[in-house]
Amino acid sequence: RSQKSEVSTELQDGRGKLEDGSTEDRDGRWKKGAGSGEASTTKPLNHSTTQPLYKSLVQPVFIVAVILLGLTLVLSKTIEFREKVPINKPFKEFPLQIGEWIGKRQEIEQKFLKELDLSDYIMVDYKNPQGKEVNFYVAYYESQRKGESIHSPETCLPAGGWIFNEAGSTTITLSKSSPVQTQVNRAFMEKAGMRELAYYWFPQRGRILTNITQLKIYTFWDALTKQRTDGALVRIITPVYKSETLQDAEARLQGFVREIVPVLDEYIPGK
Numbered sequence: 338r339s340q341k342s343e344v345s346t347e348l349q350d351g352r353g354k355l356e357d358g359s360t361e362d363r364d365g366r367w368k369k370g371a372g373s374g375e376a377s378t379t380k381p382l383n384h385s386t387t388q389p390l391y392k393s394l395v396q397p398v399f400i401v402a403v404i405l406l407g408l409t410l411v412l413s414k415t416i417e418f419r420e421k422v423p424i425n426k427p428f429k430e431f432p433l434q435i436g437e438w439i440g441k442r443q444e445i446e447q448k449f450l451k452e453l454d455l456s457d458y459i460m461v462d463y464k465n466p467q468g469k470e471v472n473f474y475v476a477y478y479e480s481q482r483k484g485e486s487i488h489s490p491e492t493c494l495p496a497g498g499w500i501f502n503e504a505g506s507t508t509i510t511l512s513k514s515s516p517v518q519t520q521v522n523r524a525f526m527e528k529a530g531m532r533e534l535a536y537y538w539f540p541q542r543g544r545i546l547t548n549i550t551q552l553k554i555y556t557f558w559d560a561l562t563k564q565r566t567d568g569a570l571v572r573i574i575t576p577v578y579k580s581e582t583l584q585d586a587e588a589r590l591q592g593f594v595r596e597i598v599p600v601l602d603e604y605i606p607g608k
Contacts, residue, residue, distance in 0.1 A: 420480075420564045420565060421456075421479040421480045421567070422479055422480070422565055422567035422606050423456075423479055423606075424456065424457050424477050424479070424604055424605065424606065425603060425604050425605065425606055426603060426604050427457060428457050428458060428459035428475065428477070428604065431459050431461070431600070431604065432600065433461065435463065435596050435597055435600060436596045437465055437466055438463040438464065438465055438471070438593065438596065439463065439464055440461040440462060440463040440464070440473070441461065441462050441464075442459075442460070442461050443460040443461065443462060443472075444460070445458065445460060453476060453488060455476045455477060455478055456477050456478050456479040457476075457477045458474070458475060458476045458477065459473070459474070459475050460472070460473070460474045460475075461473045463593070465589075469575070469576075469578070469589055470575065470576060471573060471574070471575045471589065471590065471593045472572075472573070472574045472575070473573055473593075473597060474570075474571075474572045474573075474574075475569055475570065475571050475572075475601065475604075475605075476488075476569060476570045477567075477568075477569045477604075477605060478566075478567060478568055478569065479567055480565075480566045480567060481556055481566040481567075481568060482566070487539060487549075487552060487568055487569070487570050488570070489537075489548075489549050489570070490522075490524070490535065490537045490570075490572050491504075491522070491524075491548075491549075494524070494526060494535070497528075498528050498529075499526040499527070499528045499533075500526060500527050500528065501524050501525070501526050502525050502526060502527055503523070503524065503525040504522075504523070504524045504525075505522075505523055506520045506521065506522055506523055506547060507520070507521060507523040507536070507587075508520055508521075509521050509536065509591060509594045509595075510591070510594070510595055511594070511595070511598045511599070512595055512598055512599045513595045513596070513599075514599075519538075519545050520545075520547060521536050521537065521538040521545070521547060522535075522536065522537045522538060522547050522548075523535070523536055524537075525577075525583065531576065532576065532577040532583075533574050533575065533576050533577060534574070534575055534577055534583065534586045534587060534590060535572060535573065535574045536572075536573045536574075536590055536594065537570065537571060537572040537573070538570075538571055539551075539552050539568060539569065539570055539571075540568070540569045540571060540601075540605050541555055541556070541559075541567075541568040541569070542555075542559055542563070542565060542567065542568070542606070542607065542608055543607045543608035552568065556568065567606055569605050571601070573590060573593065573594065573597075575589050575590050575593075
């Protein structure tokens, strides 16, 4: 719901020069110039001899600091007042029948909605003719400012007591009519004897992202270059029933994804 420049300055030859031709060694000692005719001597630094060098350094450092401050203010203003991108169509219009799947809309409690701070969402329990269920959840954010950022299932599900027996990625086909495939997150999890299989990913301005680090990097970049920070989370979960194998649940999710993604694309803004 997550980007600094650093300037380093140093003296070119590591030495400063006084008006009488003396130079400062790297160890902080002063030596007479070669043309003075005197042998090299050392003496401690004093404020009167270092003042010219100090003054010569203060001005460039001050200028650089002012420039950096100005750039920081400009960038912060750019990000703070970024454009909100509304969803293409409200999720309340999302169909409850997708192919052979018939859905029943679910509501999120108000206390959780306040914490999620999302712009729109849909949560539907779809059931196929065989009575097998798939929970479909999408959260959409018009912008991701402070406190308004996508919550990853990687954090939320374990916090709810689910143990990830397997966690990684898998390849899905995005529609029945297109061979386009992409990587999404996959988790096989268990809680109190219940087993479930989950797929989830983050659609963001035409991209499909799979981790929070990617999400934060692209959000920052698009805020600077496109004035956009909209994004979404898609999470699809099905039980692994006692009468079936994990492969059966996998096939069910894969088939459901091919049905639902083309419909979802009509709602979430792309590039």
